[in-house]
Amino acid sequence: xxxxxxxxxxxxxxxxxxESELQFLKDYLQTVDxxxxxxxxxxxxxxxxxxELDSRVRAANPDLFRDATEEYMSFCFRDRKSVVxxxxxxxxxxxxxxxxxxxxxxYRTIINAFSYQRAAEINYxxxxxVLAEHLDAQEMQLLQPALRLDQSILGES
Amino acid sequence: xxxxxDLDAISFGDETSSAASNSVVNHSLRRRxxxxxxxxxxxxxxxxxxxxxxxxxxxxxxxxxxxxxxxVGLMAGLEEEVGxxxxxxxxxxxxEWGKRDANFFQxxxxxxxxxxxxxxSLTFALEAWWWPFxxxxxxxxxxxxxxxxxGFMFINIFDSAVARTLGDVGKPVCHLYAGMFAxxxxxxxxxxxxxxxxxxxxxxxxxxxxxLGKHDKIDAASFWxxxxxxxxxxxxxxxxxEFIK
Numbered sequence: 001x002x003x004x005x006x007x008x009x010x011x012x013x014x015x016x017x018x019e020s021e022l023q024f025l026k027d028y029l030q031t032v033d034x035x036x037x038x039x040x041x042x043x044x045x046x047x048x049x050x051x052e053l054d055s056r057v058r059a060a061n062p063d064l065f066r067d068a069t070e071e072y073m074s075f076c077f078r079d080r081k082s083v084v085x086x087x088x089x090x091x092x093x094x095x096x097x098x099x100x101x102x103x104x105x106x107y108r109t110i111i112n113a114f115s116y117q118r119a120a121e122i123n124y125x126x127x128x129x130v131l132a133e134h135l136d137a138q139e140m141q142l143l144q145p146a147l148r149l150d151q152s153i154l155g156e157s
Numbered sequence: 158x159x160x161x162x163d164l165d166a167i168s169f170g171d172e173t174s175s176a177a178s179n180s181v182v183n184h185s186l187r188r189r190x191x192x193x194x195x196x197x198x199x200x201x202x203x204x205x206x207x208x209x210x211x212x213x214x215x216x217x218x219x220x221x222x223x224x225x226x227x228x229v230g231l232m233a234g235l236e237e238e239v240g241x242x243x244x245x246x247x248x249x250x251x252x253e254w255g256k257r258d259a260n261f262f263q264x265x266x267x268x269x270x271x272x273x274x275x276x277x278s279l280t281f282a283l284e285a286w287w288w289p290f291x292x293x294x295x296x297x298x299x300x301x302x303x304x305x306x307x308g309f310m311f312i313n314i315f316d317s318a319v320a321r322t323l324g325d326v327g328k329p330v331c332h333l334y335a336g337m338f339a340x341x342x343x344x345x346x347x348x349x350x351x352x353x354x355x356x357x358x359x360x361x362x363x364x365x366x367x368x369l370g371k372h373d374k375i376d377a378a379s380f381w382x383x384x385x386x387x388x389x390x391x392x393x394x395x396x397x398x399e400f401i402k
Contacts, residue, residue: 106195110284
């Protein structure tokens with residue numbers, strides 16, 4: 001949203017913005033209550049979401065964290081929280097560019113550095129199903145673009 | 158053109174200026190969120206201080222933005238001054254820069270991650286070293302450490318600022334990068350290392366490839382390259398250990 005507003009201020013410099021140029025703003029304002037509602041639900045349920053994610057990942061892949069140290073797991077929990085929080089923020093602001101350029105591309109280099117690709121792929125594939133239990137269908141629809149972006153950038157091997 | 162904001166431009170960071178500005182953190186985001194680690198987006202990494210006419214990066218280095226014309230001018234000017242030795246001059250500039258950057262990097266890394274590089278995963282530390290360069294526009298990279306035990310390694314650079322600027326000139330042009338890698342890794346491991354670009358975007362390839370190792374290995378690669386060997390040939394010979402024959 002902020003990027004789109006910024007772009008609008010540039011393209012419409014010296015003239016009035018057209019109907020079609022304003023459409024994104026109308027669309028956003030129509031969904032803003034729902035976005036805030038979804039964001040608040042995620043914020044309030046962060047701990048259960050992360051714990052549920054962990055349980056499901058472990059249940060489906062018992063060998064995944066078999067040799068993981070305590071420090072490794074603490075990083076893993078911290079990173080999952082960051083992904084969920086920043087994805088929720090991207091949904092709230094409708095700003096996937098910032099999610100991609102400000103976080104995911106950077107985080108992916110860390111995943112690669114630690115050869116954490118398989119765990120990341122599984123984590124972020126399971127995450128939408130966990131979030132779907134905390135959000136209604138409309139809220140999930142707003143969050144889906146950010147979750148798909150998480151999967152496409154962090155889940156690639 | 159220096160000092161204008163151009164997203165296609167690359168940025169040169171001056172780390173020496175950071176010492177002077179350490180007392181006052183001249184970076185608005187870092188002042189507010191000093192512990193933030195994902196700060197490599199263009200607008201987060203740089204602080205554009207328009208009132209002072211300065212650009213400060215997260216590590217408090219003073220930066221200047223330059224256009225591709227600047228790079229072309231720099232290379233052409235240097236070539237006019239010193240002829241074919243310009244590639245050596247660029248390499249040496251890069252080498253000095255890399256050596257200094259090894260110290261600078263160790264300083265900010267230890268401060269930010271509260272552990273030394275030796276206590277960290279090497280692959281993570283190397284990624285961390287390159288993050289500022291990627292944001293500054295020097296391209297993305299990929300390090301292949303699989304031959305590290307044999308005393309050499311490969312580095313790929315995607316979208317080299319120099320090669321992209323000069324276009325298809327039929328020979329390697331990223332001497333600054335080669336020098337920088339040699340200098341940085343020399344400073345990091347405290348052993349004299351050299352680097353050669355064995356494949357370049359400016360030769361019509363899709364990315365640049367560098368070979369880093371001890372002098373004798375790089376000399377061998379340089380000889381093969383002069384004899385017309387391709388990057389793949391050189392890679393194969395290195396992996397087969399031919400340099401010791």
